[in-house]
Amino acid sequence: MIDRTAASRVSTAVLSSVLVAGLAGAGAASANAQSAEAFYKGKQITFIIPSGEGGGYDAYSRLLTRHLDRHIPGKPRIIAQNMPGASGLRGTNWLYVVAPKDGRTMGATYNTLITEPLLGNTAAQFDPNKFxxxxxxxxxYNACMVWHTSPVKTIEDVKTREVKVSTTGMSGNSAKTPLMVNMLLGTKFKVIAGYKTTGMRLAVERGEVDGICGLSYDTYVAANPEWLKDKKIRFILQAGMKKVKELPDTPLLIDFVKDEKQKQALQVLSVRDDLGRPYLFPPGVPKYLVTAARAAFNETMKDPKFLADAKRMKIEPDPMTGDAMAAAIRKAYGAPKDIVAIAAKLWPPAVPKKKKKK
Known part of the structure; x- marks a missing residue:
């Protein structure tokens, strides 16, 4: 027989311990918020954007900085600062190596940089697991597109003719994506580097290049909505693991790939797609400030003023929490070595330029 009196005593004890733990957790959260409020009150946060003005990273980051301050305890003023260079590496390295670690500096990074240390890029002076x-x-989710006047109608056409695509630098995703597609599908994309963030899109309008392969659909939504409205561009391939809802008829790269290990390598690389618009603190920031910032970010994503601003910009937030991001990065960095090696061939790390001897 079951001793119901004893069971009742156990249940009561368990319930009491749960309540105590819950109250302790709530108390800790309250203490964190109060400590963060005391720290941030009257202070300023510098928010580093590792791209030039006018691009997708800039648009998304400035949208965030306009609203995040209302949800950080103490309501510090947030100042956005662009730090472009080396396809996001300059700003990201600075955030890891140089930036103050007191909670008064945060920033964005290019999602494609998250896997660079894993793939062997020695110019990436950061460990994503420590951010x-x-x-x-x-x-x-990145895509390849051509201008509406181009004779190229499908990705198959790029196998039979050279298609010029613009980029800022050879280490960025708008350079590496077309080169990866060339390796996997035998296409003939020719990458033209050296443009500024806005200049690479102007090059398409001017006819200097045929298109761009490696920017996301939402970048065009934020930076060139008139191109979409007036049907000025034609999407011919999507490089992510799943289709953008606005491009249901544009094929996925992985659907053309037959080799199973190459598919697994693409899945390792896809962690960057899921983390899309990532924001971070440098390593070493006190945990109570990290907790406060994560909570503030989550609250901002539900803020009616933020959502109205995002709607005005034709941006549809689909957020991921900081904890979920960290878990996804740990999983990617735990991939088998042979799969990582294939990923590194498909997405070769940049080779640092050697300094000329005097």
């Missing part, structure tokens, strides 16, 4: 991830505003 304090705050959150991501939305995933970012």
């Amino acid at each position: 304090e991830w705050i959150g991501s505003m939305a995933p970012q």
Whole structure:
């Protein structure tokens, strides 16, 4: 027989311990918020954007900085600062190596840089597992497009003719994506580098290049909505693991790939797509400030004023929490070595330029 009196005593004890733990957790959260409020009150946060003005990273980051301050305890003023260079590496390295670690500096990074240390890029002077991830505003699934006047109608056409695509630098995703597609599908994309963030899109309008392969659909939504409205561009391939809802008829790269290990390598690389618009603290920031910033980010994503501003910009937030980001990165960095090696061939790390001897 079951001793119901004893069971009742056990249940009561368990319930009491749960309540105590819950109250302790709530008390800790309250203490964190109060400590963060005392720290941030009257202070300023510098928010580093590792791209030039006018691009997708800039648009998303400035949208966030306009609203995040209302939800950080103490309501510090947030100042956005662009730090472009080396396809996001300059700003990201600075955030890891140089930036103050007192909670008064945060920033964005390019999602494609998250796997660079894994793939062997020695110019990436950071360990993604040591950044304090705050959150991501939305995933970012890259696509290849051509201008509406181009004779190229499908990705198959790129196998039979050279198609010029613009990029800022050879280490960025708008350079590496077309080169990866060339390796996997035998296409003939020719990458033209050296443009500024806005200049690479102007090059398409001017006819200097045929298109761009490696920017996300939402970048065009934020930076060139008139191109979409007036049907100025034609999407011919999507490089992510799943289709953007606005491009249901544009094929996925992985659907053309037959080799199973190459598919697994693409899945390792896809962590960057899911983390799309990532925001972070440098490593070493006090945990109570990280907790406060993560909570503030989550609250911002539900803020009616933020959502109205995002709607005005035609941006649809689909956030990921900082904890979920950290878990996804740990999983990617735990991939089998042979799969990582294939991923590194498909997405070769940049080779640092050698300094000329005097």
